[in-house]
Amino acid sequence: MTTSSRVPRHLPDDGTRNAAVAGCLEQENAQLRHAVFSHATVDQALGVLIAVHRIAPAIGFEVLREVSQHTNIKLHTVAEMVIGWALGQQPLPELVGHELGEAVQRRSRHDDAPDPPQ
Numbered sequence: 001m002t003t004s005s006r007v008p009r010h011l012p013d014d015g016t017r018n019a020a021v022a023g024c025l026e027q028e029n030a031q032l033r034h035a036v037f038s039h040a041t042v043d044q045a046l047g048v049l050i051a052v053h054r055i056a057p058a059i060g061f062e063v064l065r066e067v068s069q070h071t072n073i074k075l076h077t078v079a080e081m082v083i084g085w086a087l088g089q090q091p092l093p094e095l096v097g098h099e100l101g102e103a104v105q106r107r108s109r110h111d112d113a114p115d116p117p118q
């Protein structure tokens with residue numbers, strides 16, 4: 001993947017193009033740093049849910065996703081709230097705590113359901 005393909009081809013090759021390429025690379029680098037940080041935050045929140053609710057990692061991600069969707073809060077922000085709660089830094093907002101409990105119960109009931117006959 002070459003970032004220079006995002007730079008308009010009509011720019012002269014007199015430094016303007018180089019500045020545009022550098023700007024694109026800086027923006028892409030910032031986006032990648034944010035993605036890595038968000039991923040690590042979500043992974044830490046998954047660890048909290050796995051330990052507290054004894055659920056599988058895939059279920060933990062679904063729980064976080066559902067809470068995010070039902071509260072209209074970005075996934076990484078929900079993850080930050082869960083981590084802050086686990087560290088004793090902040091209580092979970094009431095709506096997030098309620099949705100988290102509901103999502104865990106829904107997923108737990110789903111996991112406890114017997115397999116359909118084959």
